[in-house]
Amino acid sequence: MERQGLNVKVSNNDCKSENISRKRKLAEHRKSLPVASVENLLIQEVLRNDTLIIVGETGSGKTTQIPQFLFNAGFCRDGKAIGVTQPRRVAAVTVAKRVAEECGVEVGQKVGYSIRFEDVTSSSTRIKYMTDGLLLREALLDPYLSRYSVIIVDEAHERTVHTDVLLGFLKKVQKTRSRSLNDSFNTENVNTNGLVLKKGNNGKYVSSLRQHRGRKLPPLKLIIMSASLDARLFSEYFGGARAFRIPGRQYPVAISYTRKHVLDYSETTLITIFQIHLEESPGDILAFLTGQEEIESIENLAKETIQKLPESKRNLVVIPIYSALPSEQQLRVFAPTPPGVRKVILATNIAETSVTIPGIKYVIDPGFVKARTYDPNKGMESLIVFPTSKAQALQRSGRAGREGPGKCFRQYPEDMFYKLEDSTKPEIKRCNLSNVILQLTALGVDNVAEFDFLEAPPRQAIFKSLEQLILLGAIANDGKLSDPVGHQMARIPLDPIYSKALIVASQSNCLEEMLITVSMLSVESIFYHPREKQEEARAKMKCFSSPEGDHLTLINVYRSAVDFLNKKKLELNKDKLEKSLRKWCKENFINSRSLRHARDIHSQIRGHVERMGLPLNSCGDDMLQFCRCLAGSFFLNVATKQPDGTYRDFASGEVVQIHPSSVLFRKKPDCVIFNEFVQTNNKYIRNITKIDRLWLLELAPHYHALKS
Ligand code: CDP
Ligand code: MG
Numbered sequence: 001m002e003r004q005g006l007n008v009k010v011s012n013n014d015c016k017s018e019n020i021s022r023k024r025k026l027a028e029h030r031k032s033l034p035v036a037s038v039e040n041l042l043i044q045e046v047l048r049n050d051t052l053i054i055v056g057e058t059g060s061g062k063t064t065q066i067p068q069f070l071f072n073a074g075f076c077r078d079g080k081a082i083g084v085t086q087p088r089r090v091a092a093v094t095v096a097k098r099v100a101e102e103c104g105v106e107v108g109q110k111v112g113y114s115i116r117f118e119d120v121t122s123s124s125t126r127i128k129y130m131t132d133g134l135l136l137r138e139a140l141l142d143p144y145l146s147r148y149s150v151i152i153v154d155e156a157h158e159r160t161v162h163t164d165v166l167l168g169f170l171k172k173v174q175k176t177r178s179r180s181l182n183d184s185f186n187t188e189n190v191n192t193n194g195l196v197l198k199k200g201n202n203g204k205y206v207s208s209l210r211q212h213r214g215r216k217l218p219p220l221k222l223i224i225m226s227a228s229l230d231a232r233l234f235s236e237y238f239g240g241a242r243a244f245r246i247p248g249r250q251y252p253v254a255i256s257y258t259r260k261h262v263l264d265y266s267e268t269t270l271i272t273i274f275q276i277h278l279e280e281s282p283g284d285i286l287a288f289l290t291g292q293e294e295i296e297s298i299e300n301l302a303k304e305t306i307q308k309l310p311e312s313k314r315n316l317v318v319i320p321i322y323s324a325l326p327s328e329q330q331l332r333v334f335a336p337t338p339p340g341v342r343k344v345i346l347a348t349n350i351a352e353t354s355v356t357i358p359g360i361k362y363v364i365d366p367g368f369v370k371a372r373t374y375d376p377n378k379g380m381e382s383l384i385v386f387p388t389s390k391a392q393a394l395q396r397s398g399r400a401g402r403e404g405p406g407k408c409f410r411q412y413p414e415d416m417f418y419k420l421e422d423s424t425k426p427e428i429k430r431c432n433l434s435n436v437i438l439q440l441t442a443l444g445v446d447n448v449a450e451f452d453f454l455e456a457p458p459r460q461a462i463f464k465s466l467e468q469l470i471l472l473g474a475i476a477n478d479g480k481l482s483d484p485v486g487h488q489m490a491r492i493p494l495d496p497i498y499s500k501a502l503i504v505a506s507q508s509n510c511l512e513e514m515l516i517t518v519s520m521l522s523v524e525s526i527f528y529h530p531r532e533k534q535e536e537a538r539a540k541m542k543c544f545s546s547p548e549g550d551h552l553t554l555i556n557v558y559r560s561a562v563d564f565l566n567k568k569k570l571e572l573n574k575d576k577l578e579k580s581l582r583k584w585c586k587e588n589f590i591n592s593r594s595l596r597h598a599r600d601i602h603s604q605i606r607g608h609v610e611r612m613g614l615p616l617n618s619c620g621d622d623m624l625q626f627c628r629c630l631a632g633s634f635f636l637n638v639a640t641k642q643p644d645g646t647y648r649d650f651a652s653g654e655v656v657q658i659h660p661s662s663v664l665f666r667k668k669p670d671c672v673i674f675n676e677f678v679q680t681n682n683k684y685i686r687n688i689t690k691i692d693r694l695w696l697l698e699l700a701p702h703y704h705a706l707k708s
Helices: 012-032 034-048 062-072 089-103 132-141 161-185 231-237 265-279 292-308 327-334 390-401 414-419 434-442 459-471 485-491 496-507 511-521 531-544 550-568 574-587 592-611 623-633 693-699 701-707
Strands: 051-055 081-086 111-115 118-120 127-131 148-153 189-192 195-199 205-209 221-226 242-245 253-256 284-288 316-321 342-347 360-365 368-375 380-387 406-410 638-641 647-649 655-658 671-679 683-690
Touching (some): 012 089, 034 051, 034 062, 034 242, 051 231, 062 081, 062 089, 062 127, 062 148, 062 221, 081 089, 081 132, 089 111, 089 127, 089 327, 127 132, 132 161, 132 434, 148 161, 161 231, 231 242, 253 390, 265 342, 265 360, 284 390, 292 342, 292 592, 316 327, 380 671, 390 406, 434 485, 434 496, 459 496, 496 511, 511 550, 511 592, 511 623, 531 550, 550 574, 550 592, 550 623, 550 683, 574 592, 623 683, 693 701
Parallel strands (some): 051 242, 081 148, 111 127, 284 342, 284 360, 360 406, 655 683
Antiparallel strands (some): 189 195, 195 205, 368 380, 638 647, 638 671, 647 655, 671 683
16 A cells, blocks of 8 residues: 555665565465476476366466476577467466466566567566467467477367367367477487487487577477366367366365346445455455446446445445456555455456466356357357356356365356356357468468367357458468458457558558557546536537447547646656556546557557558548448448337348437447447447448449349
8 A cells, every 4th residue: 555645765685675575475485386286297287298187276376387387498598488378468468477477577588578568578588478369469470389399278178269179279279289300300319399300210319499480489388377277178189189187176166146137246246245344354355247337337346335434334345357468467456455444345257267366265246257158140149248158157256265265156046057058168169260260271271161170059050250351352262361451450469450450541541540449449438427427427428429330439539638637648657647648538437458458559560551561541621431431341240220229230130229329329429330239138230330332332242243
C-alpha cells in the first residue's frame, strides 16, 4: 500500500534485505511445489522420449518450473530456445514475469514472452512463453522452428483451435526434423539433446552437430502438458507417446448449491461475495464470470457496495482479470493483500487452469462460460454464454482447495450439475475455420480436409470457410494462396476479413481510417453505460456518433482521444498523460481499458502494414469514400431491411435485428454491413454502417451480382 503524504525514507540496506528475503521466499516456494520432487525423473523422461505427455494438478508447478528444469539440464546449449505455448495471453505474460523473477533476470532477457501485439523477447531469450497462435505465426517465417530445441504445448486440455492446429503442425515438424537427421547421417546415430553422436570408422562415437540447410538443427522435443487431460487421446495421436503424471496435492472443498434456479447470476454472485466477506473466516475469493463487460459491471457494483459498508468492514479489494486487461494490471491478482484485507478476484475462465492465483479459499461459480459457436450451414459464428461442462465445474471448485480446505458456491441447484456435459467440445468443432485454413495453407498444407487433426472439424465447416477465403480472394482456385493478396493476408495477425479490409482500404485511399476501425473492432465494448447514468452516457455518446453508423463513430472516439493526448502531451509526463486520458474517458463514458488496448493493437498493426509497404493513406473528409470501402470489404456481411423493420442476413437468410447499442438502432437504414453476430434471446447484428446496395454490385460483383 502506498503511504501517501508520508515522507518515508527507505535505506539501501532495507531494500537489500527485503530483496534477499523475497528471493529466499521464492526459492522455498519453488522447492515446495510437487513438481520439484520429480525434476530428475522428468529430465530423464524427456531425454528418453521425443514426445512426452505431462499431466499434473493445476498449481503443481508445471508451467513455471519445467522450462527452468530443461534449461538447467542443458537444453538451450548452442543458443537454442525452449518455447512454451499457452492458449491465453494473460497466462503467457504473467508466467513469463514470474519465471523471470525466479531466475533473477529482467523479463525480455533470458526469459521473455511474445503474444499478438506485444513482443518482450531479445536475442538472449532462452525460455520463451507465447500464445499457441503466435507460434503458428512464427512458423510462417521459420517452418522448421529451427530456433527451438523443445516446444512445450501447455494447457492442451483447453483444446483451443490453435492448440489443435499446432499439435498437427508440430507432429509434422518433428518428423521432418528427425528425417533430416537420418538423411544426413544414415548411420547408427544416438541423439541426446540436440547432440548427434555418430559412429565413426573406428567404431567410436564422435559428437557432431546436425546441419540443416547450413544451420544446426537438433531434433525437436515435444512436451504436451495439461491439468486434466485425456492422456490416451494425445498419446495415441503421437504414436503411443509416454504419459508422465506429477503426483498432486488437493485439500477438500465443500460444495454448496442454490435451492432454486437463479435468474440473474450477476446479482447472486455479488450477494455471495458480500456474504462470504461478512460471515466467513479470512481467505480470498475467486468468482468466475463470462467476460470483460460483465466483470467491469460487477467490479463497479462491488466497489460501490464496499463504500456503503461500515468502516471496519471495508477491508475488501476487488481485482479484475481477463485477457484484454493491460499487462501491468494483470499482475495485481498475484500481489498479496496487506494483513486483514481480503481480496475478491473477478476472472473469466482463465483462472480455471491457466493462471494459478495463491490465497484462494472461496470460489463462486455461476456455471457459465462465454464460448464461440459456429453454424457451418449458415456460416454464422457468434460468442454465446453457455453452461460450463462438469470438468470445468470441477476445475473451478478445485481452485479453492490448493492451500487448505475451501468452499465453492455454485450458483445453480444440484440437479443442474448432473445435467451438465461431461467435457467441453473442442473449439475446432465449433468455430469458423477461415483463419486456420489460411494459416495452414500458408504453411504449405494444400489439402486442409486431409490434414492430420487430433479430431477433425466437420467437413461442412471446412468447405464453408474455404469458400469464404476464395470469395475474399485469399485462396486461388488451385487451393494455393493467391499472390499477392493471400500472402499479405496471411502475414497480418487479424481475422482474414479484417486483413482483407486493410488491403482493400490501402487501394481506396483510406487505410488510416480502416486501421483505426479494425483496431477498435478488435476490443470489447468501447462505450461504457453504467446503469444509473444511462441518460448522461447516451448524451455523451451523441457527441461522437456519426449518422453513417458505428464504424465512423468508433473512428470519432479514437481521433478525439488522440487529439486530447496531442494537446496535453506538451504539458504532462507519460504517467500523468495516461492518467488524464483515463479521466477524459470517464467523463465521456468510454472504457479506458478497451481504448488503451485498441491503441496498442493499432500501433502493432500499423507496424505490420508499414513493413508490408502498404501506403498509409487517408480519405480526409470524404466519408462516402470510406463507407464504400467498408461495403467493399465487408460484403460478406450484409443485411437488408424487411417490411416489418427486422433485417435479413444476405448470406444465410436468417432474420436478425440491429443491436440496441448501435447508433443506427432507431434509424433503420435499408441496407447495412455489419461485423458481428450476437446471440442472446434474439439474433442481433452489431457494429453496423449504412450502405447503398448498388455499391455491392459494383464493388463485389463476384458475390452480389450472382446472388441477387
Ligand atoms: O502450471 P501449474 O498449474 O502446474 O503451476 P504454475 O503455474 O507453474 O504455478 C506454480 C506456483 O507458482 C503456484 O503456486 C502459483 O500460485 C505460483 N505463481 C505465482 O505466485 N505467480 C505467478 N505469476 C505464477 C505462478
Ligand atoms: Mg500451468
